[in-house]
Amino acid sequence: MDLRIFTEPQQGATYDTLLTVAKATEDLGFDAFFRSDHYLRMGDVDGLPGPTDAWITLAGLARETRRIRLGTLMTAATFRLPGVLAIQVAQVDQMSGGRVELGLGAGWFEEEHRAYGIPFPKEKFARLEEQLAIVTGLWQTPVGETFGHDGAHYQLVDSPALPKPAQRKVPVLIGGQGATRTPRLAARYADEFNMPFASPEDSERQFGRVREAAEAAGRKGDDLVYSNALVVCVGKDDAEVARRAAAIGREVGELKENGLAGSPAEVVEKIGRYAEAGASRLYLQMLDLNDLDHLELISSQVQAQLG
Structure with a gap:
């Protein structure tokens, strides 16, 4: 089971804080550092000093780290034109x-769009599908050839389709709980399917839908990586779990029900349930980015047991 660290900087974090967490992620042997792509806080927090841009952050971290993977859960298709996004991601891939x-x-948080003057269209899923076609199409176009797209929402004419990423294939992640359109889209474009904040039972059901859609599209179900994103709250004892839950404004019982919370042994047991459901990768949502001892405990007492 791969463990990745997943952060929510819109809740309040500077670039320097994110850099510290990313370096700890690397030093402690985790697989990757991911971040959300949001511009507005959620819930009862002040969000100070304010939002950081996902791809600017990852560009900086690309030069400050050496081993860990870097990415987003999830970049909103409403935030960037697809041609621009393809350039940004390719450049950061080169930098890393x-x-x-x-x-x-697709993007979902309407309030942040209003707050920063970003259009919030009704046909978000159709736009996402075109974005995926364009971004992957630009990267796959051979050097020296051009790319075009004549869609309902985006038109590209004689694009040189540059720059190219450093990787032959940048992994694309798609996620969500939709029963029909989401699995179909993942089957066509995704290298990984992510199920956010869901039970093992719901995850197994959705993973099965994606596998079926992949096979219907002529792929093997196992061509995709299957993953979950879950809030994490681990402590050496009950008091430490309660302290960490209080620090993020959550209840221990709710966290144990809906996330990965409790002692290292409890968390390892629940990770096993997600593995049985088909997940081979977990994104651990770290909500207190100043608690580096939490990361160290997960590394030494949880990750070490997973092999």
């Missing part, structure tokens, strides 16, 4: 030496 992954979603 080929360690970038792109999680791309």
Whole structure:
């Protein structure tokens, strides 16, 4: 089971804080550092000092880290034109030496669009599908050839389709709980399917839908990586779990029900349930980015037991 660290900087984090967490992620042996792509805080937090841009952050981290993978859960298709996004991701991939992954979603948080003057269209899923076709199409176009797209929402004419990523294939992540369109889209474009904040039972059901859609599209179901994103709250004892839950404004019982919370042994047991459901990768949502001892405990007492 791969463990990746997943952060939510819109809740309040500077670039320097994210850099510290990313370096700890690398030093402690985790597989990757991912971040959300949001511009507005959620819930009862002040969000100070304010949002950081996902791809600017990852560009900086690309030059400050050496091993870990870097990516987004999920970049909103509403935030960037697809041609521009393809350039940004390719450049950051070059800057990292080929360690970038792109999680791309339709966008859902209407308030942040209003707050920063970003259009929030009704036909978000159709736009996402075109974005995926364009971004992957630009990267796959051979050097010296051009790319075009004549869609309902985006038109590209004689694009040189440059620059290219350092990787031959930047992994694309798609996620969500939709029963029909989401699996179909993942089957066509995704290298990884992510199920966010869901039970093992719901995850197994959705993973099965994606496998069926992949096979219907002429792929093997096992061509995709299957993953979950879950909030994490681990402590050496009950008091430490309670302290960490309080620090993020959550209840221990709710976290144990809906996330990965409790002692290292409890968390390892629940990870096993997600593995049985078909997941081979977990994104651990770290909500207190100043608690580096939490990362160290997960590394030494949880990750070490997973092999």
